[in-house]
Every structure is written in structure tokens, then in C-alpha cells.
Amino acid sequence: MCATQLRSLREHVRSLFAARVAGVPALPAALSAVNDALSRAPTAALLYWDDRRGPYRAAPCPVNEILDRALAALAADAADLLTGPDAGRLNSCGAAPCNRFLLSRGRRHWCSVRCGDRARAARAYARRARSQAG
Numbered sequence: 001m002c003a004t005q006l007r008s009l010r011e012h013v014r015s016l017f018a019a020r021v022a023g024v025p026a027l028p029a030a031l032s033a034v035n036d037a038l039s040r041a042p043t044a045a046l047l048y049w050d051d052r053r054g055p056y057r058a059a060p061c062p063v064n065e066i067l068d069r070a071l072a073a074l075a076a077d078a079a080d081l082l083t084g085p086d087a088g089r090l091n092s093c094g095a096a097p098c099n100r101f102l103l104s105r106g107r108r109h110w111c112s113v114r115c116g117d118r119a120r121a122a123r124a125y126a127r128r129a130r131s132q133a134g
């Protein structure tokens with residue numbers, strides 16, 4: 001059940017990233033899923049006061065709230081990325097059928113070395129096939 005909820009949030013975050021990259025409006029269901037996850041648990045560290053050490057901040061993490069806290073933290077990271085200074089660098093991986101996203105830097109179009117190698121190999125194969133056909 002935990003995995004199902006995490007996977008569901010991942011799909012909604014992917015949908016929001018795809019909408020941001022394509023410059024189209026977000027799906028309302030994806031927005032409410034992320035907002036729901038954000039409001040499940042406070043992500044800010046709370047203020048505590050130790051009798052000897054004095055004040056300190058720490059995130060409360062009772063065992064039974066681990067899933068809610070994980071969902072909230074993931075949703076907060078996604079929301080920060082979508083609204084932060086790196087949002088314009090968000091791109092989908094250029095190596096189909098990969099469905100990951102990356103923050104573009106320079107001429108990088110792939111999420112990983114593996115995807116880059118696969119895309120380059122596919123291009124080389126297509127070039128060879130064209131030159132043999134013609």
C-alpha cells in the first residue's frame with residue numbers, strides 16, 4: 001500500500017514536470033495530489049527545548065507517520081523544483097522510451113550516461129541504415 005501511494009505521487013509529479021516542460025496547464029488531479037501530499041505532514045523542523053541543551057530544531061518523525069512524511073517531503077521537493085530558479089532547466093529525457101526528467105546543463109539531453117549511449121547508438125544505427133539504403 002505504501003509503494004502504491006509513492007508510485008501514484010511519482011506519476012502525478014511526472015505529469016506536472018511534463019506540463020512544465022511542454023508549457024501547458026497542469027492536470028488538476030496532479031495538482032491536488034501534490035497539494036494533498038504536501039499537507040499530510042509538516043516538512044518544517046519544529047522547535048524543541050531541551051532542559052540542558054536549550055532550544056533546538058528537529059523534524060518529528062513518529063514511526064506511524066513515515067509514509068506521510070515521505071510523501072510530503074517528495075511533494076515539497078517537486079513543488080520547490082517547479083517554482084524554483086532551476087524550473088527553466090527542467091527537461092524530459094531525449095532517449096525514448098525513457099520517462100525520466102533532468103535539469104539540462106549545456107548540451108545535455110539525457111538523464112543518464114546509459115540513455116545518452118542508447119540515443120547515440122540509435123542515431124548511428126539510423127545513419128548506417130540510411131547510407132546502406134541509398
Ligand SMILES: [Zn+2]
Pocket residue numbers: 093094095098099100110111112115
Ligand atoms: Zn533517460
